[in-house]
Amino acid sequence: MTSSERSQGRRGAPKPWAVITAAVFVLATTLALAWPAGGLEEAEVEVPRRRLGEVSAGHRFTIVPAKVSLLAVDPAPAFGDAKPGRFLAVELRVENIGHDTATVRDLAQDLHLTVSPSGATIDRFKDMSAAGVIRDGAHTRDQLHPRLKERVLLVYTVPRPLPDPTHLKITMRDSEYKEGFDSELSRWRPGEDVVIYDLEVGR
Amino acid sequence: MRRTLVAAAVAAALFAANVAVQRATPSPDQRYAPIASRGGTGHQVDTTTFQLRVDRVQPARTIRMTDPYGLVREPRSTPGIWVVVSATVAATTETFQAQGARLRTRAGLEYEASSVLDTLDKVTLQPGIPVYGPLLFEIPARDLAGAVLSVTRHADGAGGLDVLGPAVEVDLGLSDAYASRLLKEMPSSLTVGQVREL
Numbered sequence: 001m002t003s004s005e006r007s008q009g010r011r012g013a014p015k016p017w018a019v020i021t022a023a024v025f026v027l028a029t030t031l032a033l034a035w036p037a038g039g040l041e042e043a044e045v046e047v048p049r050r051r052l053g054e055v056s057a058g059h060r061f062t063i064v065p066a067k068v069s070l071l072a073v074d075p076a077p078a079f080g081d082a083k084p085g086r087f088l089a090v091e092l093r094v095e096n097i098g099h100d101t102a103t104v105r106d107l108a109q110d111l112h113l114t115v116s117p118s119g120a121t122i123d124r125f126k127d128m129s130a131a132g133v134i135r136d137g138a139h140t141r142d143q144l145h146p147r148l149k150e151r152v153l154l155v156y157t158v159p160r161p162l163p164d165p166t167h168l169k170i171t172m173r174d175s176e177y178k179e180g181f182d183s184e185l186s187r188w189r190p191g192e193d194v195v196i197y198d199l200e201v202g203r
Numbered sequence: 204m205r206r207t208l209v210a211a212a213v214a215a216a217l218f219a220a221n222v223a224v225q226r227a228t229p230s231p232d233q234r235y236a237p238i239a240s241r242g243g244t245g246h247q248v249d250t251t252t253f254q255l256r257v258d259r260v261q262p263a264r265t266i267r268m269t270d271p272y273g274l275v276r277e278p279r280s281t282p283g284i285w286v287v288v289s290a291t292v293a294a295t296t297e298t299f300q301a302q303g304a305r306l307r308t309r310a311g312l313e314y315e316a317s318s319v320l321d322t323l324d325k326v327t328l329q330p331g332i333p334v335y336g337p338l339l340f341e342i343p344a345r346d347l348a349g350a351v352l353s354v355t356r357h358a359d360g361a362g363g364l365d366v367l368g369p370a371v372e373v374d375l376g377l378s379d380a381y382a383s384r385l386l387k388e389m390p391s392s393l394t395v396g397q398v399r400e401l
Binding site for chain 2: 099100101135136141142143145146147148149150179184185186
């Protein structure tokens, strides 16, 4: 056997110890990654369900629903006298736990509302008639400053074909401060659902 | 054996250097942040497009704004304290709005100027005409010490950044002892004057 033949034989057949090492490495790496995540089975995301007066926290806000009521008069008219209609008023205690000033509109974007018995979704943009901080007898302020607790009023009009809501389900989606696909600059972006509130609508 | 040890040591050193470079690399937020000129209270701080001088800092439990006719409005409360920063701003080259006024605390929290109308950050400044007036902030009382005022052209854009724009950062000189004294002597209500051209 020439020296070149010996060299080819060495390259062609991997040694048993190399095969075993590679297999152990792959297995150990897979286990090390999969074990802390709960195994190889897909983890079920269980969103907690809470009631009136219970606190929930995301990365940007903590909220406590304080009161939900169906009103026959607009409780927060933008201009002039209060108009009659069907208004769903949601009062929350809120703390901005993020690092910068947010607005009540930012919070409202994270809240998805479904009313019963119809099961219809309230459009959080189109159906919203007012959103503000309750302070000094008014609700015209919009800012939620970090670490300052506020009472917030969100008012939605109930769309005409829907029956009067008796229950309200609020799903709060988290916001996370991170970079995204559109920009490498960080900003608040939608995250996972944090909590589902099952609330009775008072009158 | 010796060669293997040397190779392992070189690999470890390269790995450590890699981690160090990764950590030292500024984030995109830092790379695109406004370019700040720094100063203290009572001193004029210049940028390419505006000049700013902080004249006074006063905390208060409630404030009362003065309307254009000189009448004092109803008191405004806050769950924290009001910080009234009286400042003089002048645009130098083009019209300017100090909409990106923020108070940054030691803990790294950023408080945008309050949305109360008739304050310095709501006024459009014309070049060469200095304007004096209040900037209003609402913060927890415990965060007053060490607060820094940051002013940029506007607060819009990604992450509220004025990308690579001019900015002013003013250390308000609120040491622990001074902040504590200000809080102790804080008035229950402070009347805030109008913005005026100088």
